[in-house]
Amino acid sequence: MRKAAIYQIDAVQRSNQLALKADRALARQAGGGDREAFRKIVDANKQRMFTVARSVMQDASLAEDVVQEAFIKAYNALPDFRGNSLLSTWLYRITYLSAIDLNRQQIRHLKLATATPVDEYVVDESVTGRSENIVESRQTQRRIDHALTKLSPFEQTVFSLRHLQNFKLREIALVVDRSEGTVKNILFRAIRKMRDHLESAQISLQEIEKC
Numbered sequence: 001m002r003k004a005a006i007y008q009i010d011a012v013q014r015s016n017q018l019a020l021k022a023d024r025a026l027a028r029q030a031g032g033g034d035r036e037a038f039r040k041i042v043d044a045n046k047q048r049m050f051t052v053a054r055s056v057m058q059d060a061s062l063a064e065d066v067v068q069e070a071f072i073k074a075y076n077a078l079p080d081f082r083g084n085s086l087l088s089t090w091l092y093r094i095t096y097l098s099a100i101d102l103n104r105q106q107i108r109h110l111k112l113a114t115a116t117p118v119d120e121y122v123v124d125e126s127v128t129g130r131s132e133n134i135v136e137s138r139q140t141q142r143r144i145d146h147a148l149t150k151l152s153p154f155e156q157t158v159f160s161l162r163h164l165q166n167f168k169l170r171e172i173a174l175v176v177d178r179s180e181g182t183v184k185n186i187l188f189r190a191i192r193k194m195r196d197h198l199e200s201a202q203i204s205l206q207e208i209e210k211c
Contacts, residue, residue: 019086020083020085020086021083023081023083023086023087023088024081024082024083026040026041026087027041027078027081027083027087028078030075030078031075031078031079031081038075038078041074041087041091042071044088045087045088045091045092046067046071048088048092048165049067049070049071049091049092049095050063050064050067051160051161051165052092052095052096052099052161052165052175053066053067053070053095053096053098053099054160055099055156055157055160055161055164055165056096056099056100056103056153056157057099057102057103062102062106063099065102066095066098066099066102067095069098069102070091070094070095070098073094073098074090074091074094077094085174089171089174089175092171092174092175093174093175093177096157096175096176103153143197143198144198146197147193147194147197147198148160148194150193150194150196150197151190151193151194154176154186155186155189155190155193156190157176158172158176158183158186158187158190159186159187159190159191159194161175162183162187163187169183169184169187
């Protein structure tokens with residue numbers, strides 16, 4: 001291995017170690033009752049935690065509930081945070097498990113199979129003067145949504161995190177508690193299914209990036 005490559009690896013390792021150390025310190029402060037420290041944790045992670053919850057939940061408002069519940073669980077568990085992984089990854093994992101729990105409750109108690117998800121990209125059809133780009137974008141989104149329904153719930157989650165939310169394979173593996181190899185295989189299978197349903201729409205899907 002060339003010296004430049006070795007230096008680069010060492011720099012990444014040092015950066016990771018510093019990040020873990022900073023996370024442990026911030027978690028200790030927040031766990032000790034420092035509200036400002038916990039606010040920093042919330043502000044830094046709430047958006048991606050929502051994307052994790054949204055990859056499991058069809059309803060955006062329920063995903064918001066999941067994030068709130070995840071923060072409560074995280075706050076109570078902060079004294080037990082050991083810093084073996086990044087604080088963000090730990091929070092994503094709590095969010096994912098909270099979403100799975102709530103989703104199971106919804107499946108048991110509600111019949112939502114035919115419900116139409118209401119998302120931020122939905123455009124009111126009564127509005128006049130829409131541009132063709134907006135109409136085409138909505139049609140494309142509908143095709144993608146329909147293709148996603150052909151995936152299993154777990155495939156939907158993994159695919160959404162990788163290709164719609166740009167999570168790295170390693171992050172997804174930690175969140176869903178699977179190996180990177182398993183996550184990659186799931187993504188290949190999901191992409192193959194998606195391509196079958198999107199072929200007529202001429203929508204290209206990004207190939208899995210190598211870590």
